[in-house]
Amino acid sequence: MMGLLLTLFSPIIGGFIYGVERVVKARMQSRQGPPVLQPFYDFVKLMQKRPMMVHSFHASMGIMYFISTWFAMAVLMMGNDLLIAIFFHVISVLALTIGAFSVRSSYSIMGAMRELMHVVSYEPVVILLAVSLYLVTGSFDIAKILTSDITPIFSLPLVFISFLGVMPMLLHKSPFDIAEAHQEIVGGPDIEYSGPFYEAVYTARWIEYVYVYFIVFLFGGSNYFLGTFLVVFSFIFINAVDNSTARLDYKKMLKFAWFILIPLSMLNIFFVVVGAN
Amino acid sequence: MEALIVLSIVLPLILGAIIVFAKNDILTSLLTWMMLPVMSILAFMIYAADLPIYVDTPHVLHWIITLFDFGLLAYFLYLGAKRKSMLVSVLSLVQFILLVTVIWVLPESSTANIYVDKLTAMMYLLVAIVGVPIAIYSIKYMDFDEKDKHLFVGLVVAFLGVMNFAVSANNIEWFFAVFETTTLFSVIFIGFRGDKEAVDNSTLALWMNQIGGVAILLALLIMIKDFGVYHFTDLLIIDKETMSMAAFGFLSLAALIKGAQLPFHKWLLGAMVAPTPVSAILHSATMVKIAPFLLLRISPIIEGTLLAKLLILTTGFVFVAAAIFALTQDNLKRILAYSTISLLGLMMLAASVGTPTAVAVSIMLIIFHGFAKGFLFIEAGVLEKVFKIKYLQEMNMLLEKAPLTLLFIFFAFLNMTFIPFGVFVGKWLMIEEASGLLSQGSSVLLIALVAIGGVFLSVLYMKVLGVTIKHHRFTDIQVQKQPKTFLFVAIWFYLWLLALTIFIAPFAGDFVAQISNSLTGETTPIHADGLSLVVGESTLYFWQILGALLLLAFIHIAPLKFKFKNVDQMHPYNCGEVYTRQAGTYDFLFLKKYEGIANMIAITLFMLVVVLGGQLL
């Protein structure tokens, strides 16, 4: 029941997170920033624009991105297997990239290609995260992870750190906002969407916030207080990093993910396995 | 039942011979089309029968096959001399000597030489449902400016019989004979067009596969020396504890070569110079599938040994490396070949892990990869013949040129990696199984390899799909006419894949799990709960399967059918400039320079498999 409610309201929660994030970011830059409800104003605004599209397939892919992200959210909340929820996320990436590839715009295609580099970078770490959660709690089942006696963060500090490393890639934050790269390729995959169609993409991004922060929450195990603390910590951490770093290129991102984050996760898994025996 | 088994081996051979010698268009079509129901029914009846079945064969057959072996080796020797290839000649001679030795020391055995269990019956089904349509397809394919149509179709049909024989051989000496026969067929197929490149590549395929033959003969010798038996079923009942692994080291070496694992992948890549149905048939139901089949046969023996661990390492490495190198390729057929190599790695990895779930994974992958790859190669052939497209770069705007073909390619690619399709389920189960092994404290590397390789494959497929759909414009789409045969085969595969995916839970939970049960002798923790798939503690709910299927169905049909009404169209953003821009995609060419290193690592791993895994030291 809780899961159903969370899924249904995830766009609203995500929008709220995004609003807070914009304020926090502004305050970090000693600006005043927009009101907290700003994302919803944007939502209303985009709703009232004249619909315009490049072609039907492209526009429909924007909407599919939204639907499949929401569906992935539903699977995360109501299904029982974390791995499956992670693989569902790939479907939404497929919708986004295929849509972005389908238009004759160099920015869009470049963005789609970079989006794929994002996938190569973060996906192994996320899968290893699921595996390591299984390792310490004995189940892929999200409900079981959330009720297990063991608090995963204490056995998996390195996995948590490497997940902090991939969060900017998942959420398109600096220094790894390579796919969006607003000043460089004008938003990458999102560029050709406008009006209500952009609205779908924009909202899908909010759902991704909930998706990612929920995975962080899992690290708290049955200790919900700790989980919330971790979410808040990672939220502030990600924004601080976002504000204080410049964008890197995709090769640096790949190297960072492959030669630092994956070995870090593996090391943690190795220690857990050795410790258990 | 014995008669049916013999029939499903002999019938394709006879029909193939008739097709080759009759050289009659109508007869060719008639016989090949007839194969589809006949072979399917035969395979179903065998599968439904009380398995396993031992078929006793007359003693003369043994001598005929031995004679055939010598004939084959003589032919290879002749080929080596004709093509001035030292390697082929030397390997033929080595095999000759080894074969003579084997026959010299071969003890009498009363075990039946043909053994059909559920795995074999499953392979029969695969050959009938995937292989025969490809033969049908090749009839039409060869009408497009190719020579020797009847010879080709006849060979393809006969090859299915050889494949059926290969999976039912119990006697390893016979297995060697069919192994070499498949090599012979692949040599003929690859060199079919007769130009220089084709001949060179077929020679390459010949000597590489001959190494596999040598390995089997060595395994046979060691087996006879160590245990005095040379039948798969006899080997399975020997006490595992005291067994020496040398013979199995060599057998798995043969499997690795047949499965085109790095660094022996060149022969499979070379196969793309042949007419496309060859690639379709080699990659989907036959030839390379012998590799995981062989490992599945010996997996109860090698489970948990050092050999299995080294095999896991080798195949896992290939799984990742081949997926990475696939990203650097530009030719569609080469991309498909690399992804086959990669997935074969995963199949063999699962087979060598050997737990019931892993075996089930291997079987799932064999089946679904067979369907999807056959489908993809068929569409690659259509692109080549009807639309004259071979390279990825030419596939831009495929939506306007060949919308229907794009639809099929899209679907097949989705099948290769996305939830809820079969290959995905295999991958998912493998990760779960590997995590399970992890908590028992082994194979940390296994999980990394399985997790990483799959990601590369997903990215590869998304990239290829993106390129095919790139640069689409406003223009209306006109569905082009295709030959009816091509359409039939494509729809055949499409519907099978769709049906298998919707009913994936009963399929995996009943069909595959049963095979895995019979192979490992343990209960596989996979079962169907209605239409939801339950694996151990995790469940893939039917609403998830259906939801993913609907999402993906919409995504892949949308380019063709979906239209927004009353929405204005606007040109894409181009900084306001008038001239159009073309954007390429990353080709990852910088990765090519690591191919040498990867080959070196693979060779080292091969050595380790044979030397350490086979306990030769």
Place this chain on the structure above:
Amino acid sequence: MNDLRAKSPWITHYNTGGCNGCDIEILAALGPKFDIERFGMLNRGNPKQSDILLVTGPVTLRCRDVLRRVWLEMPEPKVVVAMGSCTHGGGVFRHLYHTENGIDGIVPVDVWIPGCTPRIEAIIDGLIEGVEIWKNKTKEKEYMVGHSEKLLEKIGVLND
């Protein structure tokens, strides 16, 4: 609803060949001191997702069609804010061989911000004025100055 909408105007800024003085002032408006994100304004740099087209410069001949295309790509309701003397008939660039003498004959302008350079307060004032106008506009399609099939053909949007 329109009031809610008014809280989220997104800006595309396009310099049609001015001296960059105006552009630097716009950047200053984004900074901590003036912070136009208070009003929900974002500099998107992407016409497809923007509501306010903020134009500076005298519109050189080279930029003319680009300006038209950028304007066309913006979905309605949209407003154009012309900033700086350049846009008002050319400013210091008036009557040069390569300029159009301002934006007037190209796209319909809603708000003019005078000054060379306008003060930041003036920019914010102008943008707020633009938002007021924008609030009352509808989805209805707008047309360029001198809109015709021929013009569309010329700037290459018909067969793209």
